[in-house]
Amino acid sequence: TADSTLYGRFTDWVQQRKPQENTMFDCYQDMMRISRDDEGKDSGLARAQQSRLFIGSTRGKIRSSKAKIKDVMFGGGQLPFDTEPSNEELKQFADTFEEILTYQLKEMEFESLMSSGVNAICTYGTGFMFGPFVRQEKHKVVEQQQGANGIELAEREHVYDCPYFEHGRSMDVYPDPEGEDVDKGRGVFWAAKKQKEFILSLKGQPGYW
Secondary structure, three states, X not given: OHHHHHHHHHHHHHHHOHHHHHHHHHHHHHHOOOOXXXXXXXXXXXXXXXXXXXXXXXXXXXXXXXXXXXXXXXXXXXXXXXXXXXXXXXXXXXXXXXXXXXHHHHHOOHHHHHHHHHHHHHHHOOXXXXXXXXXXXXXXXXXXXXXXXXXXXXXXXXXXXXXXXXXXXXXXXXXXXXOOXXXXXXXXXXXXXXXXXXXXXXXXXXXXX
C-alpha cells in the first residue's frame, strides 16, 4: 500500500541521514560552545589539560554571519525586493503591486521567517522553507457609503486568501539522500506538529490524497 511504501522510504532515509545528522549535532555543539569528549585527543596533552584547547570561536563567527546576511536583506527597514517593471506598459501598476506584496509579506511575518532560515543556514549549513500554503485572513476597512442622511462611514470586513511559508527545523527534515538537486530528488519528509484541521484541509489538494 501507499502508506507502507512511504513509511519504508522514511525509515530508510532516516538511517541514511545519520552521518549528516551527527555533523549537524557537532555544528550545534560548536555554536553552543559545548566541548566534545574527543576534544584534543591527538594533542598529546594529559586529559586534565585538554579542556584548555577548546576556544569556542564558532559562535562569534556564526553571529557575525547572521548579522551580515540580515543587514543585506533588511538594512534600512526595506524588504529585499523591488517592483521595477521590465515592460513600460506595466509601470503604472508597479506601485500598487508593491503595496500588495509588502502587505502580504508582513502578514506572514516574512522578516521573522527569513531570520529563522538564516539562523539555520549559518548554524547547520542548510535550511528549509516550505510553502506556499494558503489560509484565510480578515481585513477590516472603513469606507464611505451613501446613507439616508448623506455620506456615512461604515466598517466592512474583507475575507481573502493569504499565502504563507513555514520554516522547517533542519533536524526535522529528511530529504532524498540520493537526490542530486532539488529538481531531481523524490521529495522530503518533514516532521512537524500540526493541528488536525490543518491535515484535513490538505485533502483534495494537488499532491495530497
